[in-house]
Amino acid sequence: MSLVGLPEAAVREAKDRVRAAIQCAQFEFPQRRITVNLAPADLPKDGGRFDLPIALGILAASGQIPLDALGGCEFIGELGLTGELRAIDGVLPAALAAADAGRRLVVPAGNGAEAALASRAEASTARTLLEVCAMLQGRKTLPAAVALPVRTATGPDLAEVRGQAQARRALEIAAAGAHHLLMVGPPGCGKTLLASRLPGLLPAASEEEALESAAIASVSGRGLDPARWRERPYRAPHHTASPVALVGGGAQPRPGEISLAHHGVLFLDELPEWSRQALEVLREPLESGTVTVSRAARSAEFPARFQLVAAMNPCPCGWAGDSSGRCRCSSDAIARYRGRLSGPLLDRIDLHLDVPRLPSAQLRPDAPAGESSSQVQARVVAARARQIARSGMPNAQLGPAALAAHCRLAEADQALLERAVDALQLTARSMHRILRVARTIADLAGAEAIASAHLAEAIGYRRVEFQGDSRAA
Ligand SMILES: [Zn+2]
Missing domain, CATH: 3.40.50.300 (P-loop containing nucleotide triphosphate hydrolases)
Incomplete structure (x- = not known):
């Protein structure tokens, strides 16, 4: 499996996390050469945010989840070795951009409150790769991202x-x-x-x-x-x-x-x-x-x-x-x-x-x-x-x-x-x-x-x- 498109170290390690998460979720990791292309190629990619989309891409390409279910959706999140979704940085700008593009966004549960700040965005949350796949297979609905109550400021007076x-x-x-x-x-x-x-x-x-x-x-x-x-x-x-x-x-x-x-x-x-x-x-x-x-x-x-x-x-x-x-x-x-x-x-x-x-x-x-x-x-x-x-x-x-x-x-x-x-x-x-x-x-x-x-x-x-x-x- 190779990653192209300027991946930084944390993104290159996605290979190991994605493989382990797919296997842990009882899916099959395809036994063939896989090339993951992160486009646009000239923009450096950093962090674990690409894990979930990479895993879903592999599962869809190998026919284990329905490809057409991915239409109109965006996914972002880091995977743990057992397939749990971990919170990442930069979810709010991603939610705003997804809303502007007219697409739904799926984020790790730990990022739900942040995604919900973009009130014009349609964002839902998942705890594991398995939950996301169940939603794509039409067996489960994911909960909507919910905003936290805004604390009233108690700054110095x-x-x-x-x-x-x-x-x-x-x-x-x-x-x-x-x-x-x-x-x-x-x-x-x-x-x-x-x-x-x-x-x-x-x-x-x-x-x-x-x-x-x-x-x-x-x-x-x-x-x-x-x-x-x-x-x-x-x-x-x-x-x-x-x-x-x-x-x-x-x-x-x-x-x-x-x-x-x-x-x-x-x-x-x-x-x-x-x-x-x-x-x-x-x-x-x-x-x-x-x-x-x-x-x-x-x-x-x-x-x-x-x-x-x-x-x-x-x-x-x-x-x-x-x-x-x-x-x-x-x-x-x-x-x-x-x-x-x-x-x-x-x-x-x-x-x-x-x-x-x-x-x-x-x-x-x-x-x-x-x-x-x-x-x-x-x-x-x-x-x-x-x-x-x-x-x-x-x-x-x-x-x-x-x-x-x-x-x-x-x-x-x-x-x-x-x-x-x-x-x-x-x-x-x-x-x-x-x-x-x-x-x-x-x-x-x-x-x-x-x-x-x-x-x-x-x-x-x-x-x-x-x-x-x-x-x-
Ligand atoms: Zn003096």
Whole structure:
């Protein structure tokens, strides 16, 4: 028996599993030369998913199951030596593709809940090769794949964040306009706490968005929890992660963290500690929402429309600018530290925010709690709906033409913006960034036009400066 069509090691081993499973199911393994052709030949095949279709092909070709029963059906699943069907990765995208092709899909019982997420698909489940054959021989009906009840999200709540009024406000603006956000502050000021609350402030994912995120989790081999598929992803990789782990790649191109965060939030803590290479490859997806990974002759494009929340200390020791005066970093060391971040990367982050250490009185457990995530989310949803109605996209994605159309300023405000651009030595890109943020602030206020207060607040999120060795104010 030979396998052709770029089978990887796990697929080549299908020979042994298929032979054993067929014999265990009391069928006859044909005593003749068998060639299994996996088409298309130029696409590498990986994993155990081809076992079941290979076994059924052999049984049909040798007349042991009716060939015509296979019409209109697709099969996917790994076989154990005794013929039991094992769960595999990537069932959700397979179910969506089978539905689009108008065919029924049979999956291992362990993948039933995942296949059922594709509500337009007609999927049934089987526990063994024998059950599948009994169905094909018309002796048995297979149970339909059933979805698990969706667990209600119990993500971390904004109410648990004490104080930090300014940071909470910036987080709300980021959520409303889908703006990327950079937080600068000393260790322990709550940057991680704040970032992890962002998914709970975003508008609920649409079914199509949730399916796209779930499909990526499914093919990534990191597992998909079918009960939590409606939650927006939140990924927080450590800065020691390799560029491949971050953006995807490998011999068999696999999605990286930025794709696992598709339609969700990517939190990168200690931003200057990330390798320059890793940060530079972020630039393309930050702009386009997709990433192309290639290795040798193979390349793959993965969706990567994530919202970036980045965090960093103000200096190597973390305490520059703190009222305690404990920072002893030289201005050279601080400049080197900030210089690790390139201008083009920072230019793609709409909101820059200082997060100060809080006076301890505000951290007491009996300090008044802030608004809950659901209160803030209600305003975010309303502001986002205005954006979609006006331009069909969140403000963060507005191009120059849309900016000119929807972000007009009054004469005096235009002058204010130009003065700020001159004083802060901002680029044209930065000016666009201010306009997008001002538009979102106006949307949160329910205002048709951008007013002076909206613009002034937006300029405030540009005060953290990195390009020089000192912070412009
Ligand atoms: Zn320092």
